Structure formats: structure tokens, C-alpha cells
Amino acid sequence: MKVGVMILAAAFYNEWMRKLLNLPPQASSIAEGVDNLLFFVIAVTTLVSIGFALVALVLWAVYRNKGKGTVGQVVHPGIMFEVVAISGPLFFFLLWFFIGFRQYVEMESPPDDAMEVYVMGKKWMWKFAYPDGPNAVGTLHVPVGRPVKLLMTSRDVIHSFFIPAFRMKKDIVPGRYSELWFTATEPGSYEVFCAEYCGTGHSMMRGEVVAMKADEFDQWLAQQRNGFASRQQDSAVSTEEAPRTEANMVLQGQRLAGEKGCFKCHSVDGQPHIGPTWLGLYHRHEHLSTGETINVDEPYITESMMDPTAKLVAGYGPVMPTYMGKLTAPETAAIVEFIKSLRNPELQAQPSEPPTYEPSRR
Amino acid sequence: MSLAAVEEEPRHPEGAEPDYIRGKSGVMSWVLTLDHKRIALLYLGTVTLTFFLGGVFALALRTELLVPENGVMDAMTYNRMFTLHGVTMVFFFMIPAIPGVFGNFFLPIMIGAHDVAFPRLNLASYYLYLAAVCLGLWGMIHGGTDTGWTFYTPYSTTTTTTVLPILAAAFVNGFSSILTGVNFIVTIHTLRADGMHWMRLPLFIWALYGTSVIQVLATPVIGITLALCAVEHFLGTGIFDPARGGDPILFQHLFWFYSHPAVYIMVLPAFGVASELVGAFTRKPLVGYRMIALSTFGIAFVGFLAWGHHLFTSGQSAVDAGVFGFLSMLIGVFTAIKMFNWVGSMYKASIVMAAPFIYTLGFFFLTVFGGMTGVALATISLDVHWQDTYFVVAHFHFIMAGAVVMMFLGALHYWFPKMFGKLYTEGPAMVGAVLVILGFIGTFTPQFFLGNEGMPRRYYSYPAHFQWLHVTSTIFAYILFLGLLLVLINLIVALANGKQAPNNPWGAPQYEWDIPSPPTEHNFPATPVINRDPYEYRGQEIIENAN
Numbered sequence: 001m002k003v004g005v006m007i008l009a010a011a012f013y014n015e016w017m018r019k020l021l022n023l024p025p026q027a028s029s030i031a032e033g034v035d036n037l038l039f040f041v042i043a044v045t046t047l048v049s050i051g052f053a054l055v056a057l058v059l060w061a062v063y064r065n066k067g068k069g070t071v072g073q074v075v076h077p078g079i080m081f082e083v084v085a086i087s088g089p090l091f092f093f094l095l096w097f098f099i100g101f102r103q104y105v106e107m108e109s110p111p112d113d114a115m116e117v118y119v120m121g122k123k124w125m126w127k128f129a130y131p132d133g134p135n136a137v138g139t140l141h142v143p144v145g146r147p148v149k150l151l152m153t154s155r156d157v158i159h160s161f162f163i164p165a166f167r168m169k170k171d172i173v174p175g176r177y178s179e180l181w182f183t184a185t186e187p188g189s190y191e192v193f194c195a196e197y198c199g200t201g202h203s204m205m206r207g208e209v210v211a212m213k214a215d216e217f218d219q220w221l222a223q224q225r226n227g228f229a230s231r232q233q234d235s236a237v238s239t240e241e242a243p244r245t246e247a248n249m250v251l252q253g254q255r256l257a258g259e260k261g262c263f264k265c266h267s268v269d270g271q272p273h274i275g276p277t278w279l280g281l282y283h284r285h286e287h288l289s290t291g292e293t294i295n296v297d298e299p300y301i302t303e304s305m306m307d308p309t310a311k312l313v314a315g316y317g318p319v320m321p322t323y324m325g326k327l328t329a330p331e332t333a334a335i336v337e338f339i340k341s342l343r344n345p346e347l348q349a350q351p352s353e354p355p356t357y358e359p360s361r362r
Numbered sequence: 363m364s365l366a367a368v369e370e371e372p373r374h375p376e377g378a379e380p381d382y383i384r385g386k387s388g389v390m391s392w393v394l395t396l397d398h399k400r401i402a403l404l405y406l407g408t409v410t411l412t413f414f415l416g417g418v419f420a421l422a423l424r425t426e427l428l429v430p431e432n433g434v435m436d437a438m439t440y441n442r443m444f445t446l447h448g449v450t451m452v453f454f455f456m457i458p459a460i461p462g463v464f465g466n467f468f469l470p471i472m473i474g475a476h477d478v479a480f481p482r483l484n485l486a487s488y489y490l491y492l493a494a495v496c497l498g499l500w501g502m503i504h505g506g507t508d509t510g511w512t513f514y515t516p517y518s519t520t521t522t523t524t525v526l527p528i529l530a531a532a533f534v535n536g537f538s539s540i541l542t543g544v545n546f547i548v549t550i551h552t553l554r555a556d557g558m559h560w561m562r563l564p565l566f567i568w569a570l571y572g573t574s575v576i577q578v579l580a581t582p583v584i585g586i587t588l589a590l591c592a593v594e595h596f597l598g599t600g601i602f603d604p605a606r607g608g609d610p611i612l613f614q615h616l617f618w619f620y621s622h623p624a625v626y627i628m629v630l631p632a633f634g635v636a637s638e639l640v641g642a643f644t645r646k647p648l649v650g651y652r653m654i655a656l657s658t659f660g661i662a663f664v665g666f667l668a669w670g671h672h673l674f675t676s677g678q679s680a681v682d683a684g685v686f687g688f689l690s691m692l693i694g695v696f697t698a699i700k701m702f703n704w705v706g707s708m709y710k711a712s713i714v715m716a717a718p719f720i721y722t723l724g725f726f727f728l729t730v731f732g733g734m735t736g737v738a739l740a741t742i743s744l745d746v747h748w749q750d751t752y753f754v755v756a757h758f759h760f761i762m763a764g765a766v767v768m769m770f771l772g773a774l775h776y777w778f779p780k781m782f783g784k785l786y787t788e789g790p791a792m793v794g795a796v797l798v799i800l801g802f803i804g805t806f807t808p809q810f811f812l813g814n815e816g817m818p819r820r821y822y823s824y825p826a827h828f829q830w831l832h833v834t835s836t837i838f839a840y841i842l843f844l845g846l847l848l849v850l851i852n853l854i855v856a857l858a859n860g861k862q863a864p865n866n867p868w869g870a871p872q873y874e875w876d877i878p879s880p881p882t883e884h885n886f887p888a889t890p891v892i893n894r895d896p897y898e899y900r901g902q903e904i905i906e907n908a909n
Binding site (some may be wrong): 021022023024031034037041042043044045046048049050052053055056057059060063064065066068069071072073074075076077082084085086088089090093094096097099100101102103105107108110156157158160162164165167168169170171173174175176178182191193194195196197198199200201203204206244268306307322324325 | 438441517604607611645677680699711732746815819902
């Protein structure tokens with residue numbers, strides 16, 4: 001009984017504070033935690049600032065000047081006053097910092113089983129691509145209750161993917177992949193804004209996230225895979241760079257890797273060649289020429305395509321040309337997806353063997 | 363201060379030296395003047411103009427935002443307008459306003475000097491600033507630019523608008539800032555009168571000293587960054603543009619390495635003015651002189667190490683975010699120390715209510731709320747939601763624009779009798795102060811709520827559910843503008859018809875009130891000797907008190 005009342009009271013408090021502060025609905029797994037911290041911080045901020053103003057007004061009312069020559073009393077408040085002035089704020093600020101940092105670390109750590117969707121921002125639209133299925137413009141469909149990881153890049157300037165109802169935002173930078181993950185908790189349609197200024201159409205670079213019940217989502221995805229809705233969408237919006245013939249990104253990536261000459265140096269069967277093999281490359285722990293060890297993830301693969309000499313695998317020479325400007329963002333995403341498909345959990349993920357040639361010494 | 367101990371021959375042994383305004387006449391006596399007080403008035407004229415210009419841009423923006431879609435201008439004009447508003451207010455108003463006007467005027471007087479250490483350099487600083495303003499105006503007339511005052515790459519390196527004159531204006535303005543900083547540091551070190559040891563420096567001087575250190579150390583970085591940005595725009599060097607192998611995030615790091623400390627270049631002088639006003643209007647020595655002085659350097663130092671909190675959503679590592687978030691919290695503590703001591707100084711005081719002190723009360727509220735929302739924004743998980751929304755806009759207008767405008771106007775009213783030798787009328791000044799404060803709070807409070815709801819900044823059009831808050835904000839922006847007009851008119855009337863001001867109308871204890879209003883050209887008949895603390899009352903009576 002008591003517990004029930006407390007839960008009700010907490011729910012009422014949460015809803016009331018959310019409305020009072022004009023926050024959007026809490027539609028992701030992290031939103032409620034973030035909001036609770038937000039309520040705490042804003043309540044203290046408001047009380048303290050109004051408190052300071054009231055104290056100042058009361059002091060003025062009490063200690064008004066009573067004659068042209070009168071002066072105030074000299075007050076020496078002592079060291080305790082300064083100790084309170086320092087430790088009071090410090091306590092609250094550090095408490096907020098630690099709670100906020102913990103939440104941020106959670107926001108930055110996508111679960112391993114997250115469903116992946118590629119996002120490409122360009123002036124002034126959002127494009128979404130599912131690894132094994134359809135592409136979409138403007139509307140991102142996600143299942144409720146399953147973690148979703150967005151792998152995002154930009155084709156032109158910096159954009160920022162912002163879903164207020166999920167309390168999530170991440171800048172999208174050309175030439176890199178950035179990650180954002182969430183688990184939607186409530187079915188519904190939520191606003192997406194571009195939050196980083198990107199030119200004349202910046203304020204029109206809006207989209208929506210449609211969160212669907214998991215089974216409805218699976219149905220929708222199957223339909224899309226059949227090409228039904230996908231074709232409809234394609235006819236509505238002309239998108240010059242996403243090849244229409246293959247909806248499957250892995251197949252797309254395989255075809256592109258052939259066309260772009262990747263296989264001249266990278267094998268897909270584990271054979272050592274001029275570059276490290278792609279077999280089992282994803283999540284392999286590679287030793288770098290600098291002596292560091294790196295976990296091969298999407299950002300690293302993308303970086304190695306765009307700036308190949310930035311982080312060389314130990315033993316390999318700086319011989320790969322940059323693919324900056326030679327691959328569009330969806331093409332890059334497709335190749336990344338292809339490399340990821342070559343991961344075999346049976347394989348022991350050993351660092352790459354030395355190449356089959358003698359690397360040039362600089 | 364004691365003028366008894368004469369160390370050198372009086373400059374005008376036959377009688378009083380004429381005041382600095384009437385001492386010389388003619389256009390050339392103003393445009394080529396080396397007198398720090400006249401240079402201060404040149405700054406005052408120019409910053410008033412830029413403040414007005416920036417305000418007009420702001421009103422145009424607010425008017426456009428009354429409706430969700432196309433209102434009075436198109437998207438491109440809107441984007442240029444917010445860029446010009448930001449550039450004008452930050453580089454041409456807030457950075458030079460308080461140091462350029464009140465720093466120049468009162469720094470030498472407060473430390474018992476006849477002028478700054480390098481009067482010619484001082485004039486050069488002003489002309490560099492004026493050149494920057496002219497260059498900026500020229501750029502605005504010839505199309506303006508649409509990058510935002512932050513000039514983020516690769517947008518700024520690929521925009522087709524005339525970005526170069528605006529970049530160059532900010533670049534040239536930086537040199538003015540550096541030279542003023544060097545001049546103030548040298549002046550404070552070398553030209554203090556006898557008896558003016560460090561712990562007797564008025565807190566305004568401490569604030570200017572901290573500001574000058576930041577100006578000298580940080581401004582070169584923005585100069586280099588903006589120059590690289592311009593070079594990239596025209597020569598395609600590929601430092602920031604990823605299409606040419608550059609890193610756009612590098613620009614953000616370099617930009618905020620200057621622009622975060624630049625926030626303290628703007629607010630530290632305002633904090634200094636607040637200390638002077640509290641000292642004068644509470645009619646008792648300030649509580650915690652040393653703490654207020656030292657916390658200035660805490661802010662100046664840690665301010666250099668917190669820039670990364672502008673990049674929490676840019677994709678920096680969680681470790682970086684944690685370090686920058688933690689350090690940002692410390693700045694809040696240093697500011698809190700000041701705030702506790704200012705309000706604590708009102709205890710058992712004898713408080714005089716006049717326009718400058720009304721501004722001080724407004725400053726207290728805006729600084730505490732603006733400062734603590736800054737701490738809220740530095741709380742990393744909350745910043746993820748608020749970053750680049752109106753919450754950030756409202757926050758920095760409260761703390762930065764709010765503190766600077768309150769204390770600029772507070773200082774202008776407080777020192778007006780000393781600077782011009784005229785008394786202003788207290789009634790309209792108080793009404794103006796209340797209008798400005800209410801207008802300011804009313805303009806930006808709805809923007810906090812807009813930010814909570816997710817309204818991104820720099821949006822020309824927006825979904826209709828944001829509209830009522832935008833309308834509220836715009837109505838109060840007009841009230842703010844009316845308040846500012848009232849203040850301007852009241853002060854112009856005072857300039858024309860004001861009564862002659864006595865030396866010390868407020869009955870304030872500070873050194874600068876001991877000399878004539880307006881001061882003579884050399885401030886003092888001979889170099890004074892200081893024999894008391896800056897906020898020590900010796901029974902000064904209030905002569906002009908509207909209450």
C-alpha cells in the first residue's frame with residue numbers, strides 16, 4: 001500500500017515537473033533518468049537565484065540608508081562564511097557532475113545487440129538506411145523496446161541529429177561516423193531537428209522518428225524488404241547516390257568494394273596481402289605502428305578509408321590512397337557493412353599478420 | 363586620498379587646471395587625443411552605436427520569430443541577421459564596452475596615475491577597434507555573412523556569402539583587445555601611486571587585471587584561427603575541411619579555446635563594476651575583499667581549461683567530456699564566492715537606492731540564474747538535450763549579455779557625474795532600470811522553456827507549438843528596447859541640461875570621487891599618496907540623493 005502510494009506520488013511528481021518545465025514526453029529508456037536530474041538541477045537553480053534576489057531585497061528593506069551621512073557597520077563575517085560560500089556550491093555542482101557523467105557514459109555505450117541504422121545528413125534532409133533492407137528519407141522507423149544504434153555521417157557540413165523526446169543529440173561530421181543509440185519506450189511519432197546550423201534550409205531540416213511496437217516493426221521491415229513501400233518512397237524523392245537495384249547493404253558493399261579496387265590489396269578469405277585481410281576484421285584488436293592496440297569499429301574503418309595513414313596497422317606501409325571524395329556516404333556505409341558481415345565468431349580474432357611484401361621504409 | 367604629500371611641483375601652480383573636456387577644443391583635440399579620459403569617451407560613443415545596431419538586429423530577429431513561417435524577411439536575411447547580431451554584440455560591444463570606456467577612464471585615476479602607461483598605444487587600440495567596426499559595417503552593407511558568430515567549419519569555408527570582411531573585422535578587433543590588455547597590465551604594475559599596494563587596489567582594477575591577462579593570452583589564438591579559416595576559404599588549404607583532408611572539429615577546439623575565456627573577458631569587468639557599486643551603495647567596506655580579488659584569478663585560470671564543454675555532442679571521448687565537465691564546475695564555485703560576498707556586504711549596511719544599485723540587484727538575479735544554468739549545461743547528460751537549443755541562448759544572454767548590460771548601464775549612471783560633471787535625473791533613470799531588468803528577464807525566460815521543449819537555435823521557421831513562447835519573448839524584447847531608449851534620452855537630457863555635479867555626489871568612499879567632477883586633464887595636481895583602503899568610509903555625505 002505504502003509503496004503503491006509512493007510510486008503514484010513519484011509518477012505524479014515526474015509528470016507535473018515535466019509539464020511545468022515544458023519538456024517533451026519521455027519516450028526513451030534514458031529520458032526519465034535525465035529528467036530527474038534536470039528537475040533537481042533546475043529546482044535548485046531557481047530556488048537559489050530567487051533566494052539571492054529575495055535576500056538582497058529584504059536586506060535593502062531592513063538596512064536602508066537613514067540619513068545622508070550614515071554609514072553601515074563594518075562586518076567581519078569570519079572564515080566560516082567563506083567556507084560555506086565555497087563548500088555549498090561545490091557540493092551541489094560535483095554531485096550533479098557525477099550523476100550527469102554516469103548518465104553520459106551510459107549514453108555513449110551502445111549495447112552489443114543494438115539494431116543498426118545508417119543515417120546520412122545532407123543539406124537539408126535526413127536519409128536512413130537499414131543494413132538488410134530499405135532506405136528512407138525523413139522518417140526513421142524503430143521498434144519499441146529494442147536498442148537502436150545510429151551510425152551517422154554527413155555529406156557536406158556539420159549537422160546534428162536531435163530527438164527532443166529521447167533527450168538525445170549527436171553532431172554529424174563529414175568524413176567521420178558518429179554513433180547515437182537509444183531504446184524507444186513509447187510507440188508514437190517524435191520530432192527530429194537538425195541542431196547544428198547548416199545554412200538557408202537549416203530550420204527545415206526536420207524529420208520524425210516513428211516508434212512502433214516490435215511485431216508491427218518486424219512486419220513493416222518485411223514489407224519494406226519486399227520493396228513495396230521502398231519503391232513508393234524512391235519515386236517520391238530522387239536520391240542520386242543510393243543504388244536502387246540492391247536494397248541489401250552487404251551486397252551493395254561487396255559490389256562497391258570490387259568496383260573501387262579494394263580487393264587489389266585486401267583479401268576476404270584471411271590470406272595476407274598488401275593490406276590487412278577483411279575477414280574477421282570487425283572488432284579485431286589490431287596493433288598499430290605507434291604501438292597502441294585498437295578495437296576495429298565503424299569509426300576506425302571509416303577513418304582508414306578517408307585518412308588511411310592516420311592509424312596504420314603495424315607492419316603495413318602507408319600505401320593506401322584516400323577515398324575521401326571518391327566514395328559517397330551511403331557507399332562508405334555499404335562497404336563498412338560488408339566488412340562487418342565478414343566477421344565470423346568462430347574465428348579467433350588475432351591481430352593481422354605482416355603483409356606479403358616488404359613495406360617501404362620512410 | 364591624501365593630497366598633502368607633494369612629490370613633484372604642481373603643474374598649475376597659479377590656479378586650478380581646467381577640466382579635461384573644456385581644457386582643449388577643436389576636432390583634432392579629440393581625434394588625436396592621448397588623454398585616457400577622452401579616449402574613453404571616444405569608446406563610449408562607438409560602443410553606444412554598436413550596442414544600438416546590435417539591438418536593432420535583435421529586434422528584427424524577434425519580430426521575424428513572431429510567426430512560425432515566413433514573416434518579415436527570408437531565411438537568408440534571417441541567417442545574416444543573427445550572425446551580425448552576434449558579431450556586433452560580442453566583438454564590437456561586449457568585449458570593448460566596460461574596459462574601453464570605464465577601464466580607460468578610471469583605471470589611471472583609481473591607482474593615482476596621470477594616464478595609462480602607453481597613451482599612444484591606447485589611442486592606437488581605439489583606432490584599431492574603430493577600423494574593425496568600419497570593416498564589419500562595410501561587410502554587412504556588402505551582403506553580410508550567414509555563418510553565425512562562431513564561424514564553424516566547413517560551413518564557413520564553403521559559404522558563398524562575404525565572410526572575409528567580417529572575419530577580418532574580428533581579427534583586427536583582436537589586436538585592439540591585446541593592446542589594451544598589455545597597456546592595462548603595464549599601467550597597473552608600474553604606475554600605482556605611493557601607498558597603492560596590491561591589497562589596496564580597487565576590485566574593479568583587479569577585475570581589469572584578470573581580464574587583461576586573458577586578453578593577452580587568448581586573443582592571439584582566435585586571430586590565428588580566424589586567419590586560417592580565411593586562408594582556407596580562399597586558398598583551399600584543407601586544415602578544417604574534411605573534403606580536403608582537414609578536421610572540422612579542430613576548428614571548434616581552437617575557436618572555443620579563445621571564445622570560452624572570452625566570456626570572462628566580457629563578464630569579469632562587469633563583476634568588477636559590481637564590486638564598486640556594492641562598495642559605494644552599501645556605505646560600508648566590502649565583505650571578503652581578498653576572496654573577491656582572488657576568485658577573479660580562479661575564474662581567469664580555470665576559464666582556460668573548460669572550453670571542451672562546448673563540444674559534448676561533437677563526438678569527443680567520454681573521458682574528455684568528463685574532464686571538461688568537472689573543470690567547468692569549478693568556475694561556478696569561484697563566481698559563487700563573489701556572489702556570497704556581494705550580497706553578504708548588504709548585511710548591516712546603509713543601503714542607498716538609486717539607479718546604479720537597481721541595476722546591481724538585477725545583475726545579482728541574472729548572474730545567479732545565468733551562472734547556475736551554466737552549471738546545469740556543464741552537467742554532461744543534460745547538455746546532450748540542451749546543446750544548441752534556446753536553453754543555451756537564454757543561458758548566455760542571462761550571464762553574458764545580462765551581466766554586461768546591467769553593469770555597463772550601472773557604471774554609466776554611477777560614474778556619469780564624474781565623467782561629465784553633470785547630474786542625471788534619478789526618477790526616469792530608476793524607471794528605465796526597472797524596465798530594462800523586467801524586459802530582459804521577460805525576453806529570455808520564455809527562451810529557457812523553448813529550449814526545454816527542444817527548440818533549436820538559429821531556426822528561421824519552427825513548428826507552431828513553439829509560437830506562444832516566441833511571441834511572449836518578442837513582446838518583452840520591445841519593452842527592453844523601450845527601457846533602453848528611456849535610459850538614453852534621460853542621459854542625453856542630463857548631458858545638455860544636467861545640474862553641475864559636486865565631487866562626490868554619492869558620498870562614496872572610492873579614490874576617484876576625491877578629485878573634481880569632471881577631472882582635470884592630469885587627474886591630480888601632483889602624484890597622490892594613498893594612505894587608506896579602497897572602501898574605507900570617512901564620513902562622506904551623500905549630496906545628490908533622489909530618495
